[in-house]
Amino acid sequence: MTKRIFMSVGIIVFALACLSGISDAAARIEKIEGMTVESDFLVAPAQISFEVYPGDTVKQEIQVDNRLGKNQEFLVTMEDSQVSTGDSTQDAGSQGGARTEYGAKEWIKNGLSRFIIAQGERQFFDIEIAVPADVEAGEYYARIFIAALPEDSTSELDNRIPANIKIMNRVGVDVVINVKGFAKKKGALSSFKIDRPWYQSLDINSWRVDHPVSFLVNFKNSGVERLRPYGMIEITNIFGWKVGSVPVEPFNVPRGSMRGMAYDWERDWFLGGYYTATLRLQRGDDEQGTDVAAVSFWVVPWKEFLIAGVLVILYKRRSIFSKNKKMGIEIKNGKILYHNPIKPKKKTYFDIQVTIHNPSRPMENKIK
Numbered sequence: 001m002t003k004r005i006f007m008s009v010g011i012i013v014f015a016l017a018c019l020s021g022i023s024d025a026a027a028r029i030e031k032i033e034g035m036t037v038e039s040d041f042l043v044a045p046a047q048i049s050f051e052v053y054p055g056d057t058v059k060q061e062i063q064v065d066n067r068l069g070k071n072q073e074f075l076v077t078m079e080d081s082q083v084s085t086g087d088s089t090q091d092a093g094s095q096g097g098a099r100t101e102y103g104a105k106e107w108i109k110n111g112l113s114r115f116i117i118a119q120g121e122r123q124f125f126d127i128e129i130a131v132p133a134d135v136e137a138g139e140y141y142a143r144i145f146i147a148a149l150p151e152d153s154t155s156e157l158d159n160r161i162p163a164n165i166k167i168m169n170r171v172g173v174d175v176v177i178n179v180k181g182f183a184k185k186k187g188a189l190s191s192f193k194i195d196r197p198w199y200q201s202l203d204i205n206s207w208r209v210d211h212p213v214s215f216l217v218n219f220k221n222s223g224v225e226r227l228r229p230y231g232m233i234e235i236t237n238i239f240g241w242k243v244g245s246v247p248v249e250p251f252n253v254p255r256g257s258m259r260g261m262a263y264d265w266e267r268d269w270f271l272g273g274y275y276t277a278t279l280r281l282q283r284g285d286d287e288q289g290t291d292v293a294a295v296s297f298w299v300v301p302w303k304e305f306l307i308a309g310v311l312v313i314l315y316k317r318r319s320i321f322s323k324n325k326k327m328g329i330e331i332k333n334g335k336i337l338y339h340n341p342i343k344p345k346k347k348t349y350f351d352i353q354v355t356i357h358n359p360s361r362p363m364e365n366k367i368k
Helices: 002-026 302-323
Strands: 028-031 040-044 047-052 057-067 072-082 108-110 114-117 121-130 138-148 169-179 187-194 213-221 230-236 242-248 257-265 273-282 290-299 329-332 335-339 347-351
Touching: 040 138, 040 169, 047 057, 057 138, 072 108, 108 138, 114 121, 187 273, 187 290, 213 273, 230 257, 242 257, 242 273
Parallel strands: 047 169
Antiparallel strands: 028 121, 040 057, 057 121, 072 114, 072 138, 108 121, 138 169, 187 213, 213 257, 230 242, 230 273, 273 290, 329 335, 335 347
């Protein structure tokens, strides 16, 4: 009987030791030599992405570096994340304790909710994501927040803050879970715009600041999987000649959302006239097709045109004076014709009398 009791105790101790070893391996602390004090803390990775099937379970290791210059207690929490469905300028945002349609915080299990590490230490811990077996195909989102808990303080600033309000710094890790299955990708270009119909200058070396042209590409993802559209914007002049291009690098558009991206075009030489920008946008892969859209705009550097006009007028005036600057007297039919440079069309005639002296035969002739 006593032998059996000892054997049972031994098995329990061994099991606890194994569990302790697993826990230590999953949540461990390392001292990082040379880590400087930066009054902040670092969390890695910044984003976690999984491709899984319903019923799968996956794990991910997260690390936290303490650079606050003191012992610090941290709190780990999970929240649902929701992408913007209408405002193309907004990204995914946490929803606090609220549940969202595509939220996945209930799938995440974390065995380390609070921990304390010293300056220069790195905390490792694992999270486990258990995907429900009956979940539909598509993308789901959550955020893991690591917050530095505030210390009790008697500073003058803290005394002005109500006791029920605590200020803390926290860093979020985005979690994107793509559940594979029968899911149709669907998305299209929503709009292609420019910020104004005309510009004064696109020259980056210009002394004016009215540049560059800003194109806005809005893409709507109406499917259940993330799309990464990409393409090219080509700019042509009024004669159809290509004068520039702007690459549209691949950008993420989560499920059920609209995302807008801005692209600028500027040149280092003088441009003027009527231009057309044509966008050819791949919807994420070759099977999704291509969207084509175009916008037109004017480049009217009116100040340069005004200066050039003034110079042309001055040159024409100079040419007029130069043609009539010769002034002289012409004798025609016994009369003098005087050329007036100020009034070149006006002719003045004078009657003259010429006296010719001949030394050999002195005589005097008068001519009218």
